[in-house]
Amino acid sequence: MSPSTAARRLPLSTTLTPFLYPCLDGSWTPSLRTLRHLTRSHLRLRSQVRCQTTDASAVDVHQFDHLNPAPTDYSAAPFTDACSLTIGAGGGGHGCISFLREKYIPNGPPNGGDGGTGGNVYIQAVRGETSLHKLARRGMLKAGRGKNGQGSLKGGARGEDVLITVPVGTVVREVSRVDPLEQDERERSAFSRHGSRSHEEEDDAGDLPAGFQRDKWLIYPGTLPKSFSVAELPPLPRPRRNNLASLQPAAPVRLDLDKPMNSPLLLAAGAMGGLGNPHFVSKTALRPKFATKGGSGMRISLQLELKLLADVGLVGLPNAGKSTLLRAITNSRTRVGNWAFTTLSPNIGTVVLDSYTGRPSLGTKGRRQEPRTNFTIADIPGLIEGAHLDKGLGLGFLRHVERAAVLAFVVDLAARDAVAALKDLWTEVGEYEKLREQALNAETERLQPQEDGVMAFKPFESSIFPGFDPEPVDGAVLNPPAGRSLPAIALPPISSKPWLVVATKADLPGTQENFQSLQSYLQKVQSGEEQHPSGKQNGWRKTLFAVPVSAINKEGVSGLPGILLNLLDA
Ligand SMILES: Nc1nc2c(ncn2[C@@H]2O[C@H](COP(=O)(O)OP(=O)(O)OP(=O)(O)O)[C@@H](O)[C@H]2O)c(=O)[nH]1
Numbered sequence: 001m002s003p004s005t006a007a008r009r010l011p012l013s014t015t016l017t018p019f020l021y022p023c024l025d026g027s028w029t030p031s032l033r034t035l036r037h038l039t040r041s042h043l044r045l046r047s048q049v050r051c052q053t054t055d056a057s058a059v060d061v062h063q064f065d066h067l068n069p070a071p072t073d074y075s076a077a078p079f080t081d082a083c084s085l086t087i088g089a090g091g092g093g094h095g096c097i098s099f100l101r102e103k104y105i106p107n108g109p110p111n112g113g114d115g116g117t118g119g120n121v122y123i124q125a126v127r128g129e130t131s132l133h134k135l136a137r138r139g140m141l142k143a144g145r146g147k148n149g150q151g152s153l154k155g156g157a158r159g160e161d162v163l164i165t166v167p168v169g170t171v172v173r174e175v176s177r178v179d180p181l182e183q184d185e186r187e188r189s190a191f192s193r194h195g196s197r198s199h200e201e202e203d204d205a206g207d208l209p210a211g212f213q214r215d216k217w218l219i220y221p222g223t224l225p226k227s228f229s230v231a232e233l234p235p236l237p238r239p240r241r242n243n244l245a246s247l248q249p250a251a252p253v254r255l256d257l258d259k260p261m262n263s264p265l266l267l268a269a270g271a272m273g274g275l276g277n278p279h280f281v282s283k284t285a286l287r288p289k290f291a292t293k294g295g296s297g298m299r300i301s302l303q304l305e306l307k308l309l310a311d312v313g314l315v316g317l318p319n320a321g322k323s324t325l326l327r328a329i330t331n332s333r334t335r336v337g338n339w340a341f342t343t344l345s346p347n348i349g350t351v352v353l354d355s356y357t358g359r360p361s362l363g364t365k366g367r368r369q370e371p372r373t374n375f376t377i378a379d380i381p382g383l384i385e386g387a388h389l390d391k392g393l394g395l396g397f398l399r400h401v402e403r404a405a406v407l408a409f410v411v412d413l414a415a416r417d418a419v420a421a422l423k424d425l426w427t428e429v430g431e432y433e434k435l436r437e438q439a440l441n442a443e444t445e446r447l448q449p450q451e452d453g454v455m456a457f458k459p460f461e462s463s464i465f466p467g468f469d470p471e472p473v474d475g476a477v478l479n480p481p482a483g484r485s486l487p488a489i490a491l492p493p494i495s496s497k498p499w500l501v502v503a504t505k506a507d508l509p510g511t512q513e514n515f516q517s518l519q520s521y522l523q524k525v526q527s528g529e530e531q532h533p534s535g536k537q538n539g540w541r542k543t544l545f546a547v548p549v550s551a552i553n554k555e556g557v558s559g560l561p562g563i564l565l566n567l568l569d570a
Pocket residue numbers: 068316317318319320321322323324325335336337338339340341342343344380381382383504505506507508549550551552553
């Protein structure tokens with residue numbers, strides 16, 4: 001019988017009293033001093049009990065500390081670094097059909113209000129968010145629809161806006177969009193070209209004849225289908241675009257939100273509401289019994305990718321000791337364990353340089369205007385040989401260190417030849433870079449105008465005055481103007497970044513030789529005798545060195561922040 005089962009069977013009073021719960025023993029009354037002592041010993045006992053419940057037989061609970069934590073001593077936040085999201089701007093409310101009716105005015109003039117504008121969708125990169133998991137769960141985010149207009153010329157209320165908050169470092173790409181207004185425009189121009197009326201016959205207001213898009217009308221009384229087909233309708237007014245649409249980023253959306261934003265950025269403006277019946281008063285229809293429906297909101301499918309922003313990125317094989325190193329130099333509570341793939345999602349730790357006197361405890365070199373008071377380090381899951389062939393956790397997590405200014409390669413001196421481990425790591429980083437370049441090229445190609453880079457030149461395309469949309473002049477076919485070329489989110493090559501090697505587990509016996517061969521290899525790379533481990537000609541090789549540390553004993557790590565800081569300012 002296990003001790004826990006035995007404890008369950010015995011009555012509480014015989015097992016725990018008077019040591020743990022003395023109050024349950026009726027004969028006992030504690031003094032104030034005893035109470036204080038009891039609280040202290042109870043707290044100690046509780047923490048021990050908590051540790052024991054994890055794996056009491058295998059480990060001695062007293063040896064746990066911050067660098068050799070118990071299996072349960074870690075912070076685990078949900079993490080998602082890529083997701084797709086569809087956003088929908090709010091549709092407009094319908095216009096109202098209503099007439100003034102008062103005492104002695106039985107058949108008053110029309111007074112139906114316009115429909116309200118649909119809600120907008122905004123995006124904002126904010127500090128504090130660290131993952132996209134909330135958005136990944138949503139899948140679709142829609143702004144509110146505008147309210148319908150009401151009698152007495154009351155306009156409908158605006159639809160509710162939606163604000164998408166994302167972590168700093170999120171890259172947003174548009175996959176596709178459905179813009180009902182553009183579709184409308186296309187239908188109209190097709191109708192005017194091939195329909196009953198030619199383009200020239202279209203009247204000044206750009207209205208099209210009755211019978212075109214009957215479904216855009218509301219008719220009173222409109223309960224019978226007959227009334228829709230028989231009703232005499234005026235020409236359908238041109239669809240209107242929300243003025244705010246001019247603030248939308250040019251399609252296709254491609255944003256790199258690498259700084260916290262003070263104000264949200266408009267992604268999709270809501271559709272305009274329909275027009276109330278007073279808009280359609282004419283000589284022939286003094287009391288129009290129709291209004292227009294509100295427009296539908298545009299939808300954009302987006303891909304969001306989070307590339308965490310850290311100053312230093314730790315790259316290493318699984319079980320090399322990256323997380324222990326992060327714990328040793330920061331306050332991080334990332335998980336540590338003696339097995340591969342302990343870390344399953346990236347962790348960011350902050351090295352605080354503040355001496356608590358308002359000045360950084362370590363000097364930072366000139367170029368920065370403000371002295372650096374902290375810097376961040378990203379720990380990602382370990383890479384294994386062949387990670388680029390989708391082995392292990394894949395290369396996906398390298399995106400979180402590709403924007404780091406400095407790379408720290410963590411090699412385990414006790415596991416295998418450190419030079420071979422370093423070369424393997426560089427191979428995987430190089431493969432990742434190739435994949436990234438391929439993806440960038442493919443995307444740029446996809447977004448480039450077709451027909452061998454030739455596209456029709458449109459001098460001006462106003463979203464505020466949709467009527468002003470000149471047809472391309474025949475023969476005026478130019479290369480895309482430079483100003484409209486697509487912004488490439490280009491990053492510097494990883495091999496050009498400053499890097500160093502942190503050789504961990506130096507406390508274990510027989511690791512000196514391994515370290516010496518690593519150091520002599522790095523010296524040769526620096527002097528140019530050996531090829532850069534990335535295989536690139538212009539890889540960074542200004543000052544290359546390896547730092548031996550025993551992270552678990554916090555030995556050799558005190559100098560690391562200073563070294564990293566020097567490389568950051570290099
Ligand atoms: N002796 C010794 N052991 C260490 C040292 N650093 C880490 N370890 C041990 O090595 C094991 C792996 O450490 P982790 O920090 O989890 O390794 P990791 O690189 O983060 O592993 P993954 O997250 O799986 O990639 C743990 O059992 C640590 O206690 C060290 O300096 N000396």
